[in-house]
Amino acid sequence: MSNDKIPVFQLPLEHRSDFARPRGLLVTGDFTKYLDLKAPSIVCVGDVVSSYCIRISKKYNGKLILLVDGKTRRTRQLGILEAKGIERLKVENPQSTIAVNVYDLLCGLLSSHQDEKVIIEVQGEEDMLALPAIACSQIGGIVVYGVPGKGATIIRVNKWTSYEARSRFLSLVPKLVS
Numbered sequence: 001m002s003n004d005k006i007p008v009f010q011l012p013l014e015h016r017s018d019f020a021r022p023r024g025l026l027v028t029g030d031f032t033k034y035l036d037l038k039a040p041s042i043v044c045v046g047d048v049v050s051s052y053c054i055r056i057s058k059k060y061n062g063k064l065i066l067l068v069d070g071k072t073r074r075t076r077q078l079g080i081l082e083a084k085g086i087e088r089l090k091v092e093n094p095q096s097t098i099a100v101n102v103y104d105l106l107c108g109l110l111s112s113h114q115d116e117k118v119i120i121e122v123q124g125e126e127d128m129l130a131l132p133a134i135a136c137s138q139i140g141g142i143v144v145y146g147v148p149g150k151g152a153t154i155i156r157v158n159k160w161t162s163y164e165a166r167s168r169f170l171s172l173v174p175k176l177v178s
Contacts, residue, residue: 007174008097010174012172026152027152031152032056039062039140040063041141043064043110043137043141044064047069047072049145067120069123087116088118088120093128093129103132135166135169139159140158142157
Protein backbone atom coordinates (compact mmCIF):
# COMPACT_ATOMS: atom_id res chain seq x y z
CA MET A 1 0.00 0.00 0.00
CA SER A 2 1.32 3.42 -0.99
CA ASN A 3 1.81 6.01 1.77
CA ASP A 4 -0.24 8.63 -0.10
CA LYS A 5 -3.38 6.46 -0.26
CA ILE A 6 -5.78 6.17 2.64
CA PRO A 7 -8.29 3.37 3.20
CA VAL A 8 -11.88 4.61 3.22
CA PHE A 9 -15.46 3.42 3.02
CA GLN A 10 -16.95 5.30 0.05
CA LEU A 11 -20.61 6.09 -0.51
CA PRO A 12 -21.68 4.94 -3.99
CA LEU A 13 -23.63 7.50 -6.02
CA GLU A 14 -26.75 5.31 -6.13
CA HIS A 15 -27.04 5.40 -2.30
CA ARG A 16 -26.58 9.16 -1.80
CA SER A 17 -30.28 10.08 -1.73
CA ASP A 18 -30.97 7.41 0.90
CA PHE A 19 -28.06 8.55 3.06
CA ALA A 20 -29.22 12.19 2.72
CA ARG A 21 -32.68 11.39 4.12
CA PRO A 22 -32.89 12.71 7.72
CA ARG A 23 -33.47 10.17 10.47
CA GLY A 24 -34.46 11.03 14.01
CA LEU A 25 -36.03 14.24 15.28
CA LEU A 26 -35.64 17.13 12.79
CA VAL A 27 -35.45 20.49 14.58
CA THR A 28 -34.97 24.04 13.27
CA GLY A 29 -33.22 26.79 15.20
CA ASP A 30 -31.65 26.28 18.61
CA PHE A 31 -32.02 22.57 19.31
CA THR A 32 -30.01 22.50 22.55
CA LYS A 33 -33.19 22.39 24.68
CA TYR A 34 -33.84 18.94 23.17
CA LEU A 35 -30.48 17.56 24.33
CA ASP A 36 -30.44 15.36 27.42
CA LEU A 37 -27.52 16.65 29.46
CA LYS A 38 -27.45 13.33 31.34
CA ALA A 39 -26.65 11.39 28.14
CA PRO A 40 -23.30 9.54 28.29
CA SER A 41 -22.13 11.23 25.08
CA ILE A 42 -23.13 13.93 22.64
CA VAL A 43 -21.60 14.00 19.15
CA CYS A 44 -22.27 17.04 16.97
CA VAL A 45 -21.52 16.70 13.25
CA GLY A 46 -21.21 19.90 11.22
CA ASP A 47 -20.05 23.44 11.84
CA VAL A 48 -23.44 25.06 12.45
CA VAL A 49 -24.61 22.19 14.68
CA SER A 50 -21.32 22.27 16.59
CA SER A 51 -21.63 26.04 17.13
CA TYR A 52 -24.85 25.31 19.05
CA CYS A 53 -23.36 22.33 20.90
CA ILE A 54 -20.36 24.34 22.10
CA ARG A 55 -22.84 26.43 24.12
CA ILE A 56 -23.66 23.46 26.35
CA SER A 57 -20.03 22.42 26.92
CA LYS A 58 -19.77 24.06 30.34
CA LYS A 59 -23.10 22.61 31.55
CA TYR A 60 -22.52 19.13 30.16
CA ASN A 61 -20.37 16.68 32.13
CA GLY A 62 -20.34 13.78 29.65
CA LYS A 63 -18.30 13.06 26.53
CA LEU A 64 -18.71 15.84 23.92
CA ILE A 65 -17.29 15.41 20.42
CA LEU A 66 -17.62 18.14 17.80
CA LEU A 67 -16.81 17.34 14.15
CA VAL A 68 -16.21 20.39 11.95
CA ASP A 69 -14.68 21.13 8.56
CA GLY A 70 -14.73 24.95 8.56
CA LYS A 71 -17.53 25.16 5.98
CA THR A 72 -21.27 25.22 5.76
CA ARG A 73 -23.05 23.93 2.69
CA ARG A 74 -19.59 23.06 1.35
CA THR A 75 -18.86 26.61 0.24
CA ARG A 76 -19.00 29.40 2.81
CA GLN A 77 -16.06 29.29 5.18
CA LEU A 78 -16.89 29.45 8.86
CA GLY A 79 -14.36 30.09 11.57
CA ILE A 80 -13.33 26.80 13.16
CA LEU A 81 -14.86 26.77 16.62
CA GLU A 82 -12.82 28.41 19.33
CA ALA A 83 -13.20 26.99 22.81
CA LYS A 84 -10.93 27.03 25.79
CA GLY A 85 -10.17 23.77 27.55
CA ILE A 86 -11.32 21.54 24.72
CA GLU A 87 -8.82 19.20 23.07
CA ARG A 88 -8.39 19.62 19.31
CA LEU A 89 -7.53 16.89 16.84
CA LYS A 90 -7.01 17.13 13.08
CA VAL A 91 -7.96 14.38 10.65
CA GLU A 92 -8.35 13.86 6.91
CA ASN A 93 -11.64 12.52 5.59
CA PRO A 94 -12.30 12.85 1.83
CA GLN A 95 -15.76 13.88 0.57
CA SER A 96 -18.46 11.16 0.56
CA THR A 97 -16.26 8.78 2.56
CA ILE A 98 -15.48 7.55 6.02
CA ALA A 99 -11.72 7.22 6.44
CA VAL A 100 -10.90 4.03 8.33
CA ASN A 101 -8.52 5.83 10.70
CA VAL A 102 -11.18 8.47 11.49
CA TYR A 103 -13.72 5.70 12.13
CA ASP A 104 -11.24 4.07 14.53
CA LEU A 105 -10.52 7.40 16.27
CA LEU A 106 -14.19 8.22 16.71
CA CYS A 107 -15.08 4.75 17.97
CA GLY A 108 -12.09 4.82 20.33
CA LEU A 109 -13.16 8.16 21.79
CA LEU A 110 -16.74 6.99 22.21
CA SER A 111 -15.72 3.73 23.90
CA SER A 112 -13.22 5.28 26.32
CA HIS A 113 -14.21 5.73 29.93
CA GLN A 114 -13.14 9.37 30.04
CA ASP A 115 -15.68 12.17 29.73
CA GLU A 116 -13.54 14.29 27.45
CA LYS A 117 -14.49 17.20 25.24
CA VAL A 118 -12.90 17.13 21.77
CA ILE A 119 -13.14 19.20 18.60
CA ILE A 120 -12.15 17.16 15.57
CA GLU A 121 -11.14 19.40 12.67
CA VAL A 122 -11.77 17.51 9.45
CA GLN A 123 -9.81 18.28 6.33
CA GLY A 124 -12.23 17.24 3.61
CA GLU A 125 -15.78 16.59 4.75
CA GLU A 126 -17.38 15.55 8.02
CA ASP A 127 -20.93 14.76 6.84
CA MET A 128 -20.57 10.98 6.61
CA LEU A 129 -19.05 10.79 10.10
CA ALA A 130 -22.52 10.82 11.65
CA LEU A 131 -22.74 7.15 10.64
CA PRO A 132 -19.84 5.86 12.77
CA ALA A 133 -20.87 8.26 15.55
CA ILE A 134 -24.25 6.51 15.73
CA ALA A 135 -22.74 3.03 15.24
CA CYS A 136 -20.11 3.51 17.95
CA SER A 137 -22.08 5.49 20.57
CA GLN A 138 -23.26 3.61 23.59
CA ILE A 139 -26.98 3.21 24.15
CA GLY A 140 -28.40 6.51 25.39
CA GLY A 141 -25.82 8.63 23.57
CA ILE A 142 -26.94 11.48 21.33
CA VAL A 143 -25.80 12.28 17.81
CA VAL A 144 -26.79 15.58 16.19
CA TYR A 145 -26.06 16.33 12.57
CA GLY A 146 -26.98 19.19 10.29
CA VAL A 147 -29.41 18.85 7.41
CA PRO A 148 -28.63 21.71 4.99
CA GLY A 149 -31.56 24.06 4.52
CA LYS A 150 -33.74 22.13 6.99
CA GLY A 151 -32.19 22.17 10.46
CA ALA A 152 -30.61 19.51 12.63
CA THR A 153 -31.44 15.88 13.24
CA ILE A 154 -31.17 14.57 16.78
CA ILE A 155 -30.75 10.84 17.25
CA ARG A 156 -30.94 9.22 20.66
CA VAL A 157 -28.91 6.04 20.19
CA ASN A 158 -30.78 2.85 21.00
CA LYS A 159 -30.40 -0.75 19.85
CA TRP A 160 -32.30 -0.07 16.63
CA THR A 161 -30.44 3.11 15.57
CA SER A 162 -27.12 1.47 16.38
CA TYR A 163 -28.02 -1.63 14.39
CA GLU A 164 -29.26 0.44 11.44
CA ALA A 165 -26.07 2.54 11.39
CA ARG A 166 -23.84 -0.54 11.51
CA SER A 167 -25.83 -2.27 8.75
CA ARG A 168 -25.55 0.81 6.50
CA PHE A 169 -21.81 0.17 6.25
CA LEU A 170 -22.72 -2.79 4.03
CA SER A 171 -23.68 -0.37 1.23
CA LEU A 172 -20.32 1.42 1.40
CA VAL A 173 -17.41 0.42 -0.82
CA PRO A 174 -13.92 -0.08 0.69
CA LYS A 175 -11.33 1.80 -1.40
CA LEU A 176 -7.92 3.42 -1.32
CA VAL A 177 -8.00 7.11 -2.20
CA SER A 178 -5.42 9.88 -2.49
